[in-house]
Amino acid sequence: MSSTTEQATGARTWSVAEHLDDILTAVQPLEPIELNLLDAQGCVLVEQVTVPVALPPFDNSSMDGYAVRAADTERASEASPAVLTVIGDVAAGSSGTELTVGPGRAARIMTGAPLPPGADAVVPVEWTDGGTGAGPARTMAPHSAAPQGSGGQVRVHLPVTPHAHVRARGGDVCAGDVALEAGTVLGPPQIALLSAIGRPAARVRPRPRVVVLSTGSELAQPGEELAAGQIYDSNSFALAAAAKDAGAIVYRVGAVTDDAETLRATIEDQLIRADLLVTTGGVSVGAYDVVKEALTSVAEEEPEQREGEAAEGEEGEDAEQAVHRAHVDFRTLAMQPGKPQGFGTIGPDRTPILTLPGNPVSSYVSFELFVRPAIRAMMGLADLHRPVVRATLLPPHGAGDEEPAPLTSPEGKRQFLRGTYTGGERPEVRPVGGSGSHLIGALAHADALIVLPETVTKAAWGGEVEVVLLG
Numbered sequence: 499m500s501s502t503t504e505q506a507t508g509a510r511t512w513s514v515a516e517h518l519d520d521i522l523t524a525v526q527p528l529e530p531i532e533l534n535l536l537d538a539q540g541c542v543l544v545e546q547v548t549v550p551v552a553l554p555p556f557d558n559s560s561m562d563g564y565a566v567r568a569a570d571t572e573r574a575s576e577a578s579p580a581v582l583t584v585i586g587d588v589a590a591g592s593s594g595t596e597l598t599v600g601p602g603r604a605a606r607i608m609t610g611a612p613l614p615p616g617a618d619a620v621v622p623v624e625w626t627d628g629g630t631g632a633g634p635a636r637t638m639a640p641h642s643a644a645p646q647g648s649g650g651q652v653r654v655h656l657p658v659t660p661h662a663h664v665r666a667r668g669g670d671v672c673a674g675d676v677a678l679e680a681g682t683v684l685g686p687p688q689i690a691l692l693s694a695i696g697r698p699a700a701r702v703r704p705r706p707r708v709v710v711l712s713t714g715s716e717l718a719q720p721g722e723e724l725a726a727g728q729i730y731d732s733n734s735f736a737l738a739a740a741a742k743d744a745g746a747i748v749y750r751v752g753a754v755t756d757d758a759e760t761l762r763a764t765i766e767d768q769l770i771r772a773d774l775l776v777t778t779g780g781v782s783v784g785a786y787d788v789v790k791e792a793l794t795s796v797a798e799e800e801p802e803q804r805e806g807e808a809a810e811g812e813e814g815e816d817a818e819q820a821v822h823r824a825h826v827d828f829r830t831l832a833m834q835p836g837k838p839q840g841f842g843t844i845g846p847d848r849t850p851i852l853t854l855p856g857n858p859v860s861s862y863v864s865f866e867l868f869v870r871p872a873i874r875a876m877m878g879l880a881d882l883h884r885p886v887v888r889a890t891l892l893p894p895h896g897a898g899d900e901e902p903a904p905l906t907s908p909e910g911k912r913q914f915l916r917g918t919y920t921g922g923e924r925p926e927v928r929p930v931g932g933s934g935s936h937l938i939g940a941l942a943h944a945d946a947l948i949v950l951p952e953t954v955t956k957a958a959w960g961g962e963v964e965v966v967l968l969g
Contacts, residue, residue, distance in 0.1 A: 512829050512839075513952070514867060514912050521841055521868055525850055527878040528703050528773060535689050540745050541702035542878040543684060547677045549695050552668035556594070557613040561663045562638050564604040564626060564652055565617035568660045579653035584629060586649070587641055588614050604652055606638065613664055620663035625656040671695075681880065703878040706773040708746040710738045713761060713779040713788050714856060717753035732938060733778040733861045737854075740865050741776070744873040756780070758792040765792075769845040773876060776869055779856030781828060781838045789840065789853050793826045826851060832952060834913045835860035839868070858938040863914045863947065866968065885967045889925035891948070893959050905929065905957040907950040916944035919965055927965050945969045 512520075530544040559565065565588060574580035582604040586597050594612025597605050604621075605614050606629075613620070628635025629652045671677065677691055684692075684700060692700055712734035720730050731753045738750040749771060754761050761780075768775065780789035826842030837860075840853030852872065854864040871882040893902050895918075907913040917927045927948055931940020949964040950957055957963055 510830075512831050514831060514833050517829065517831055517839060517841070518868055518871065521850075521852070521872050522875055522882070524841075524843070525774075525872045525875050528706060528876050530701050530703055532699050532701050533704065534699050535684075535692055535697070538684050538700045538702045539686070539689060541684055541700075541705055543678055543682045543688075543700055543702055544680055544878070545701050546680050547692065547695075547697065547700070549671045549673055549675045549677050551695065552673050553670035553694055554665050554667060557667050558665050559588075559607045559609055559611050559613060559620045559663060560665050561620050561622045562609050563607060563620050563622040563624075563663065564654070565599055565607040565614050566604045566619055566621050566654070566658065567599060567601060567617060568619040568658050568662065570602060570604075571619075571621060571654050571657045574654045574657045576655050579627070579655050580657075582652055582654060584649050584652050588612065589641075604654075608638075618660045618664075619658040621654050621656075621658050622663060625654060625658075627653040627655070681878075683879070703876075705745050705747050706873055706876040707749065707771055708741045708774045708776060708873060709749045709751060709768045709772040710734050710741060711751040711764065711768065711775065711777045712737075712753045712856075713756065713777060714753055715755045719752055732858055733856065736858065736862055737776055737778060737865055737869070740862065740870065741873060744870045745877055745879075746774075746873050754788070756788045758788055761788050761792040765844065769847070769849055772849050774869075774872065775844065775849060775851040776854065776865070777851070778854045778861045781840050781853045781855055790828055793840070793842075793844070793851075793853070794828065826853065828853070832911050833867075834908060834911045836864040836867070836914075839864065841868075859916070859941055862941060866947070866966070867914075886949075887919075887925060887965050887967060888962050889919060889927040889965045891957055891959055891961050891963045892926050892928045894929045901959060904959065905948075905950065907955055907957070909955050910952050912952050913950040914966075915948040915950070916940050917946040917948040917965065918944060919946035919967060919969075925965075927963065 533541065566582060570582060571580045582602055585599070585603050585605055588594055588597060588605050588607045588611045590608050590610040592611060594614050597614045599605055599614055599616035605617065607620060623635050623638045626635055627633065628638060629650050634655060677695055678688055682688060684702065712731050716728050717731040718724055718728045724730070734750050734753065738748045741748045749768070751764065751768060754764050765775065777789050780787045826840050826844065828838070828840040831837055831839050835857060836855055838855050842851055843849060844851045850872065852869050854861045866884060874882045891905070905915065916930050918930050920926045927946055929948060930944050945968050947966040947968065949966060
């Protein structure tokens with residue numbers, strides 16, 4: 499990271515890429531742990547899993563019907579059905595060895611039940627009279643109501659070939675096959691496979707625990723009555739939802755007032771359950787920017803003093819001491835929105851902390867660019883970033899007959915504008931809302947970010963632009 503002196507003087511402006519590289523260099527994947535299958539959902543597998551037993555482990559029926567010898571049905575027809583003697587039932591969960599199907603015999607069999615010895619095919623019940631002596635059956639009679647129990651005769655109206663309607667042993671996967679490779683993200687299908695081969699748990703990188711904390715004495719919680727000068731806290735909800743969407747386990751903390759001691763105490767309380775801390779607000783240059791006030795005091799200490807503190811025992815240290823075990827750089831980035839940013843580590847375990855600006859759009863854009871990749875890196879995912887595409891820039895909807903002025907961007911800054919994206923053979927993107935970093939209404943209707951690089955000061959309609967897809 500940069501020196502704190504350089505940051506304090508404002509001598510350096512960081513690019514988006516530099517800030518992101520710094521974060522991803524410092525953030526490490528979490529250590530693997532063994533988790534029960536449902537707890538492992540969304541996590542990254544860290545070991546190759548092989549199949550211990552074949553799937554399915556035995557030949558079984560794919561239909562409700564009759565287990566038969568195919569040769570006994572080869573001349574069956576509606577006019578001249580094959581008449582077979584029913585010798586009993588084979589239910590799912592049975593061993594399948596209680597009955598042996600000999601010539602001219604059949605056994606009622608249920609879906610998933612093992613194919614009994616002697617049988618080599620299954621006749622669907624709809625191809626028979628179901629043992630009633632009447633026309634084609636629509637369903638199989640319950641065991642308790644079957645004619646003559648599960649005996650009697652069945653008339654087969656259509657022939658079957660060997661192995662018809664039979665799921666062969668190992669037809670899905672064979673013992674010794676690779677079930678899942680290391681690096682696989684465990685979704686519902688992968689969890690189904692692991693459970694099907696008898697694995698109750700998986701060794702994975704866990705989802706990081708992310709604590710989201712907003713600051714500002716002006717913030718009220720939704721559902722409360724607004725006092726004069728207050729607004730509702732939307733940032734902590736937006737960032738908590740975004741962190742959850744990225745794959746994290748999220749803890750949202752209600753807004754902290756603009757008081758440095760209160761913030762230090764709150765951060766100390768949250769460190770015990772945080773793999774990553776995210777704050778929003780209080781990182782600019784105002785007199786009440788509490789995050790900078792609470793966390794920059796460590797930067798003013800001499801390096802020898804910080805090293806001495808790090809060597810001390812952790813027991814008994816108060817909130818201020820714990821928070822002072824930190825190194826957080828507050829930076830100016832060449833981007834709009836989201837110029838003020840902070841990143842570092844905090845607490846005895848050097849928990850990563852990202853401090854984001856407080857304007858809603860600035861906060862959300864900053865999350866997408868910096869926090870989301872950090873979360874995914876901690877999970878051990880290979881794909882850290884949102885998809886980026888090229889699209890034709892069109893005027894916003896409702897612009898009228900007169901073409902509006904081209905989009906503009908400050909020279910030397912990378913600008914991120916909200917947009918609506920349409921894919922297809924000729925992808926298009928349109929701006930939505932203005933460029934103000936407080937315009938959260940437009941953000942709710944955007945599914946993309948239009949990127950105007952540092953060297954672009956004007957983007958004409960009909961030109962091609964870079965687009966980050968948020969959906």
